[in-house]
Amino acid sequence: xxxxxxxxxxxxxxxxxxxxxxxxxxxxxxxxxxxxxxxxxxxxxxxxxxxxxxxxxxxxxxxxxxxxxxxxxxxxxxxxxxxxxxxxxxxxxxxxxxxxxxxxxxxxxxxxxxxxxxxxxxxxxxxxxxxxxxxxxxxxxxxxxxxxxxxxxxxxxxxxxxxxxxxxxxxxxxxxxxxxxxxxxxxxxxxxxxxxxxxxxxxxxxxxxxxxxxxxxxxxxxxxxxxxxxxxxxxxxxxxxx
Numbered sequence: 001x002x003x004x005x006x007x008x009x010x011x012x013x014x015x016x017x018x019x020x021x022x023x024x025x026x027x028x029x030x031x032x033x034x035x036x037x038x039x040x041x042x043x044x045x046x047x048x049x050x051x052x053x054x055x056x057x058x059x060x061x062x063x064x065x066x067x068x069x070x071x072x073x074x075x076x077x078x079x080x081x082x083x084x085x086x087x088x089x090x091x092x093x094x095x096x097x098x099x100x101x102x103x104x105x106x107x108x109x110x111x112x113x114x115x116x117x118x119x120x121x122x123x124x125x126x127x128x129x130x131x132x133x134x135x136x137x138x139x140x141x142x143x144x145x146x147x148x149x150x151x152x153x154x155x156x157x158x159x160x161x162x163x164x165x166x167x168x169x170x171x172x173x174x175x176x177x178x179x180x181x182x183x184x185x186x187x188x189x190x191x192x193x194x195x196x197x198x199x200x201x202x203x204x205x206x207x208x209x210x211x212x213x214x215x216x217x218x219x220x221x222x223x224x225x226x227x228x229x230x231x232x233x234x235x236x237x238x239x240x241x242x
Contacts, residue, residue, distance in 0.1 A: 030140045031104040031165045033120045033203070035072055036131035037062030039099050048075060049108040049117055051169060057119075060099060062135045064202070070135065071205040073119040073225065074101055082126030097127045105137055105203070105227065106167060107174045118177065118225035120203065121168055135202040137227050140235070141165045142196050144175050149189035159185035163197060163227075177226040179204070184232055194238030204228040 042058040055077035061069045080103075103122040110117065141163040148160045159180045167174045178201065180188045191197075206224050 031138075033101075033103050033105050033137045034134055035060065035062060035074070035101040035120060035136075035203070036128070036134045037072060037099065039095055039097050039127075040071070042095070045075075048119075048169070049110040050112075051108060053077075053169070060101070062203075063133055064135075070203060071223065071225075072135065072203045073117065074103070074122055074125070075106075075119050076101075076103075076122035076125050080122050080125050082124065094127055098129065098131050099125060100128045100131055101125050104168055105139065105165070105174075105176050106169065107176055108167075108169070116177075118203075136200065137203055138198075138200050139163055139165060139176060139178075139227070140196070140198045141176070143191060143193055143238075146193050147189050147191055149185065157182050157185045159188045161188060161191075161197075163199070177224075178229050179226050180229045180232060184229060188232060191234055192238045195234050196236035197232055198235050199227070199229050199232040201227040201229040201231075 037060040040059045040061050042056055045053060045055060045057045047053055048057070053075065055075060058074045058076070060072045060074055062072055063069055101120060101122050102124045103120045106119055106121045108117045108119075109115075144162040144164050150158050150160070152158060161178050161180065162175045163178055165174050165176055166172075178199065204226055206226075208222060208224055
């Protein structure tokens with residue numbers, strides 16, 4: 001009986017594998033994001049975390065399969081906007097419109113506040129009338145630090161990792177926070193800093209409270225942004241691992 005269960009097809013894994021292969025096709029091997037959601041906010045900016053960037057920063061909502069909404073941060077320039085639905089002036093007033101985005105996951109640290117901006121740097125953005133909502137991220141990179149294994153108060157097993165990818169704005173490195181769940185968390189907890197991994201997930205936002213003053217117990221409500229992993233494979237071992 002046990003052997004029969006082990007041989008059952010894993011349809012979700014097959015679907016995730018197909019999505020990962022599709023996102024990494026066409027020469028995009030290390031970092032690909034595909035998103036369709038509702039435009040909630042957009043502002044013109046001249047910098048991102050102190051780095052010069054003449055473009056726009058937007059917040060887009062996309063639903064999870066169970067209905068929870070994730071807030072996705074997207075940075076883009078005029079050059080990547082599809083003009084088929086109108087020019088940039090028309091786009092600026094289209095809060096509430098559905099948008100389709102492709103690009104790469106990036107991170108930048110604001111050294112004044114100490115906060116890290118996790119965002120999608122768009123290489124294509126367009127308004128569409130009736131998109132199929134999606135939120136897919138495929139990454140290939142090196143584990144930056146030792147995985148951190150923990151259990152939530154509700155008993156869910158979690159492993160946090162940071163995956164190194166290329167910073168498209170500076171040419172240096174980005175450290176993308178990723179979170180693995182349950183059985184995958186158990187497996188990834190035993191991996192090493194320096195291992196090369198390939199993963200598929202979704203851009204996730206979650207609310208949490210941070211203690212600001214330990215004496216008074218004052219807290220501040222914040223939003224964390226990370227990649228929630230659906231499928232992950234270890235492709236290469238760290239050089240110092242036997």
